[in-house]
Amino acid sequence: MNQETLTASALPLSGVRVLDLTRVRAGPTAIRQLADWGADVIKIEEPVNPETETEMGGMRLGPDYQNLQRNKRSITLNLKDPEGVALFKQLVKDADVVAENYRPDVKTRLGIDYETLRAINPRLIYASISGFGQDGPYARRPGYDQIVQGMGGLMSITGLPGQGPVRAGIAICDTTAGLYAAFGIVMALFERTRTNLGQWVQASLLESELAILDLQAARWLVSKEVPTQAGNNHPTMIPTGLFQAKDGYITLQVPGQVMWERFCKAMEREDWLDDPRFRMNRDRSRNRVELNSLITEIFSEHPREYWIERLNKAGIACGAVNSIDEAFADPQVRHLGTAIPVKHPQLGDIALVGQPIRTDRHRATVRSVAPMPGAHNEEILSGLGLDAAAIDELRSRHVI
Template sequence: MTGLPFDRFTVLDLTRIRSGPTCVKQFADWGANVIKIEPPEDAAGYGNRDSSDFQNLHRNKRSLTLDLKTPEGQEVLGRLVDRADVLVENFRPGVQKRIGVDWETLHARNPRLVVGSISGFGQTGPYAERPGFDQVAQGMGGLMSITGLPGQGPVRAGIPVADLTAGLFCALGITMALLDRDRTGKGQWIQSSLLQAQIAMLDFQATRWLIDGMVPQQAGNDHPTAVPMGVYPTADGAMNIAVNGARMWQDFCRVIGRPDLVDDPAYCGPRERLANRDRLNAILHEITRTWSSQALTEALLDTGIPCGPINSIDRVFEDPQVRHLPIVVEVDHPTRGRQHLLGQPFQVDGLECEIRTATPEAGEHTEEILAELGYTTGEIKTFREKNIA
């Protein structure tokens, strides 16, 4: 036991790529006994084990190799299911039934089991059988139509938004189901999809259409609905400035030496500034170009106006505030040495998220786990010889 919130739960991880591992990582980092089930031989979609990406996604797990296409492999899985609290998979709908990890089969065997399924487009519907991929979901879910400069054409976001959020939403649903199980004694099936997650992340851009009947367009580095809010050039680069509300607008105009803009009929209110965005930004760009980024940042922060630099990734991790936050964690890998990984983005008072172990080698814990399930040394040897485990 780790003393962490999830340490009483056993989670079976049958996931691949990113959305599923992102989900399971939440439980692994907060103490769950996570068993990562992998094919005996590397299969397409399980990723490059030596990559930094794979090493970051699969820490705090034990690895069991198992051929789920064989009766013996499915019998081992059945024993695991009997003892588990959660099973997470992100196979394409239909594949689950062929290998015995569909909801009906699992629920019949262990009614307390919580099952999390992540798909590209949902478990049912006209697109259910389609393969899912993050960028496809970004496009179908509207994100690419509002990302990039006006008239540029569709642009993908620089991170896998759909994959990551589908995993996080699934983890949230599983946590809810575990809480509900305390009340009902029964597990539930949690379903998330890349498409649903991507649409949910549209947030206010979605409601601009659903409520206002407006189709959002690309706005580049400008905020879609507020001005001045976006990227502004400086004497030594560029920075983000976010002016929101009448008080900030007055203070901003005072700082940049243009108090006359406050009551200018073209810019006096948020609607006027939005309607005349290009004209106002042309004026402001000429002014901000005369300031260094640091000097303008300090002047704006003195009045409480949000602003900040635009960092490359290396500079992100050199920032003193980032160094202060526990977002980077370390772990010792038996062959790769000391590794720096991304930690959890939130803290719990009195608890500390632990990166207890590095990502395991494929099948590193196979014999250990099989022995825990009651298999004898001879049976484990036979599994190995037949390439079942």
């Protein structure tokens, strides 16, 4: 048994086999969670056409692909060919999970929809990730992160007031939909231990985006208050925001009256406690522009490390506003080991983003780099009983 197998077998999801049909970001994000925690993930891709894909690598050697597709095995199957579908269905017999993010009509057309596969394997967890859901007026629309950020309201509350809607700096809808889908899959696997039955798990970018609005969504649903852009300010807790010190920006949050009193003492401005403009949170909210200006004026007198140390010592939450490289150089981030070093056969020494979850028994690792298409064809197909000659024949006909 090699080291990779030893590591995977100790992880919580070892023994779970996943057939991964997903592409782009939301689906691969979901399946990465399972792969990182020990699942045997077989990534199923279209056969490589040597006439159109001459570059061995390209985006597959890029940072995004490497980070999303690690810890997986790859097989190429032409699902538009009946033989390719037949091979896929053989794999389904022993699979625990099938995940896909086709538009809802595509899987039915290919003959790999949930009802079809459930007849083969009643214990199968079938996960579908889409832009807008599996039915409804938008079901067949192409759904991308940028589009959903706009449609779900996120852009309307992001950015500085008066400067127009702004997209979040990451593919937040894709990532969140992937995380919700992964949770749904694990939930279904857990339920299967009681029922011995699989089920269809569904997640969409639109529903996920609305869910993570959370407080902002509740403000509308409960109080009929339409949230607007607040920039770097918190919509309800003041002072909370971005402030410029002598040598850079710091971010600050002062929640509640007790913290406000501590903050005033730490800033040596206890007169603010009796100032009618700032006495209570509702007062500070009405006069936030004036308060923020006064805070910035004081912060500008010293470097940000001076304020970060002083305020944290007083129990006030604040921190540096870092660039990405500064964030990974931060001593706490380095202590947590968030950047996982990896030896890549072509890229050399690189690092990938680690899992943010740990337990007292487990820490997910990168056991293998993102595979090239079909890297495990022989290994996986031989497990179905095909010999080398049969595999070569399938390859010659572009079935694999």
